[in-house]
Each structure stands twice: as structure tokens, then as C-alpha cells.
Amino acid sequence: MNRITTAQNEPIQLERLAAQRELYTSAKLYHIWQIFFMVVIPLMLSLLLLLHEPLIPFAAFYGIISAILDPLLFDAVIQRRIEKAAKIQELFDCAVLRLSPSPLKTSNDQMVEDVLTHYNAHKKIQSNIEKIKDWYPQAIEVLPYPIARLICQRTNCYWDSRLRRRYSNFVSLLGIGLFIAFMLFGITTNKNFNDLVLIASALLPLVQFCLKQSKDQKETAKRLDRLVDFAKQAWDEGMSNTSSNLEEVSRRLQDEIYDHRSKSALILNFMYRRFLKKDEEIMNSTAEALVRDAKEHGLI
Numbered sequence: 466m467n468r469i470t471t472a473q474n475e476p477i478q479l480e481r482l483a484a485q486r487e488l489y490t491s492a493k494l495y496h497i498w499q500i501f502f503m504v505v506i507p508l509m510l511s512l513l514l515l516l517h518e519p520l521i522p523f524a525a526f527y528g529i530i531s532a533i534l535d536p537l538l539f540d541a542v543i544q545r546r547i548e549k550a551a552k553i554q555e556l557f558d559c560a561v562l563r564l565s566p567s568p569l570k571t572s573n574d575q576m577v578e579d580v581l582t583h584y585n586a587h588k589k590i591q592s593n594i595e596k597i598k599d600w601y602p603q604a605i606e607v608l609p610y611p612i613a614r615l616i617c618q619r620t621n622c623y624w625d626s627r628l629r630r631r632y633s634n635f636v637s638l639l640g641i642g643l644f645i646a647f648m649l650f651g652i653t654t655n656k657n658f659n660d661l662v663l664i665a666s667a668l669l670p671l672v673q674f675c676l677k678q679s680k681d682q683k684e685t686a687k688r689l690d691r692l693v694d695f696a697k698q699a700w701d702e703g704m705s706n707t708s709s710n711l712e713e714v715s716r717r718l719q720d721e722i723y724d725h726r727s728k729s730a731l732i733l734n735f736m737y738r739r740f741l742k743k744d745e746e747i748m749n750s751t752a753e754a755l756v757r758d759a760k761e762h763g764l765i
Contacts, residue, residue: 467613470606472561474598477574481557482597484580488550489731492543496731499539502531503674511647511667515654525666532670543731551726553577555719558621561601562614564716570723602752608759611711615696615703616755618718620748622696622725626686629730633682640675644668681730688725695721700755704762 472478510524552572559566601620605613647668651661699714 467606467608467610469561469601469610469613469617470599470603473557473600478557478561479594479597480581481553481560481574481577482600484577485550485553485557486597487580488546488553492546492550493731493734495539495543495546496733499535499543499674503535503539503670507531507668507671508643511664514664514667515647515650515656518660521660521663521667525663528667528669532673535670535673547729547731548727549576549580551723553580554726555723557600558617558719558722562617562715562719563610564614564712564719567716567720567723570720602749604749604752604756608756611715612703612759614715615700615711615718616752616759618715618722619696619700619755620752621722622689622692623748623751626689626693628736629682629686629689629732632732632736633679633686636675636682637679640672640679644672678730685725685728685730688728692721692725704758 507524507528510520510527514520514524549572552570553576555566555571556573556577558564559571601617605616608616644665647664648661651664656664696718699718702714703711
């Protein structure tokens with residue numbers, strides 16, 4: 466038996482999950498603004514300048530400046546929030562799963578309180594309680610800690626890497642396709658070489674954003690595949706009793722989970738919500754299957 470299913474719903478743990486949720490929400494809000502400034506505005510400017518040539522130098526100037534400032538104004542801010550959220554999630558996992566914390570990969574409750582206060586999130590906890598309680602499946606409550614911990618960690622490893630690869634291909638084709646389309650339109654409307662260069666400069670942030678998103682999503686998918694393989698290997702060790710120290714195995718797996726969380730490219734909420742119900746069903750059915758596996762190996 467273990468206390469994971471009880472501990473995860475204690476007030477302090479719900480506060481940690483609420484803080485993590487606020488940080489991801491903030492990061493996604495910045496990401497939406499990033500899409501607006503790096504995709505929508507360049508696209509609109511490029512459409513306008515094809516019809517109104519005097520705008521071409523101004524659009525090109527915007528494209529160059531925004532491409533330079535994007536890593537500073539958006540990428541850096543988003544990454545800081547993702548890393549902070551990953552550290553708070555690590556704090557939650559170490560407490561609930563009874564894992565020894567890794568000092569460089571966890572935060573403290575002062576950071577949690579600061580986040581909750583900054584986003585005025587204390588009052589949101591009760592209204593969002595259904596979204597953050599029962600983080601881990603109830604099926605694991607009959608298991609001893611070492612095996613239950615591994616199951617919880619495996620549920621953390623699940624996310625559809627195929628979705629990320631499809632999204633990666635989509636955004637890269639979008640960026641390159643729009644760039645080629647505007648260049649071809651400029652050529653067919655007899656724009657001179659200088660104007661074509663300026664139009665390309667105006668589209669620079671759009672292309673840069675799409676290609677970077679494509680690269681980040683592919684890298685996230687690769688890390689996720691490696692993480693799933695590592696989690697399966699850890700589970701096999703637990704089932705075969707080849708590891709005399711399952712806590713050490715779990716700690717290594719948790720390090721990989723943290724690295725994945727802290728580097729993962731964002732998925733916008735509409736995509737997350739679309740697959741949320743499916744993910745929850747898969748998580749619960751996977752946990753139940755693993756519990757049965759543990760029973761068959763005489764570990765209960």
C-alpha cells in the first residue's frame with residue numbers, strides 16, 4: 466500500500482500543481498503573442514506591401530527587427546516559465562512519490578507562493594480543483610511504493626509524439642509555403658529584385674518562427690521517444706527484480722522526466738484539450754494494465 470493517491474490531493478500539493486498550471490498558462494499566453502507578432506503581423510504586412518509598394522521598406526524593417534528581438538522578448542521569457550514550472554512539478558513529484566530531490570532540479574515552496582500570489586491564483590484553486598486533483602490514477606493505491614512510483618512515472622512519459630511530428634511538419638511547410646507563394650506572386654507582378662529582397666525580409670520572422678517551431682517539436686518528440694523507452698526499461702527491471710534499488714532507478718527516470726519537461730516545446734491549449742480525454746483514458750487503462758502485470762509477477 467502507499468499514500469500517493471491521498472498525498473496528491475493534500476492542499477500543499479494542489480497549490481504546487483496550481484502554480485505549475487499558472488506558469489504554463491502564462492508561457493502559452495506569451496507564445497500566442499509571439500505568434501501574433503512573428504506570424505500574423507508579417508503576413509498582413511506582406512499582403513499589404515504587395516498592393517502598396519511604399520510600405521515595403523517599413524515592412525522589411527519590422528521583419529528584421531522582430532527577428533532579432535524575438536529570442537529576447539519571447540523565447541527567453543517563455544523558457545524561464547517552462548523551467549520554473551518543471552521545477553515546481555518536480556517538487557510535487559518528489560513529495561508525492563517519496564523521491565529524494567535533486568537540488569538543481571527542484572524549487573521550494575517560497576517560489577510556489579510567489580507564483581500563486583503573482584497570478585492571484587489562490588482563489589482559482591477551488592474552481593479548478595477538478596482539473597488538478599487525482600493527478601495520478603487511483604489504480605496504483607494497492608501497490609507498494611517502489612512499483613507504484615514507477616507506474617506514476619510511466620504515466621508522466623505519455624504524450625503523443627506523432628502529434629508533435631505532424632505539427633512539426635505542418636508549421637515547416639506553412640512557413641516555407643507562404644514564403645514561396647509571396648515570392649512567386651512578387652515575380653508574377655513584376656516586382657524588381659530590390660523589392661523582392663525587402664519582401665523576403667518582411668517575411669523573415671514568419672519563416673524563422675515556423676522553422677524553429679518545427680525543429681523544437683521534432684526534438685521534443687525524439688526526447689519523448691527516448692523517455693518512453695527508458696521508462697519501459699525501468700519497469701522491466703522492476704518486474705524482473707534485476708535492480709536491487711528501484712528508488713535509484715526511479716531517480717534516474719525522474720531526471721529524464723524533468724529534462725523533458727524543462728525543454729519541451731509548447732502545445733497550445735486547443736490541441737491539449739482535444740486530446741485530454743483520450744490521454745486520461747490511456748493513462749488509466751495503462752495504469753490498470755501495469756497493476757495487473759505487477760500482480761502476475763507476485764509484487765502485490
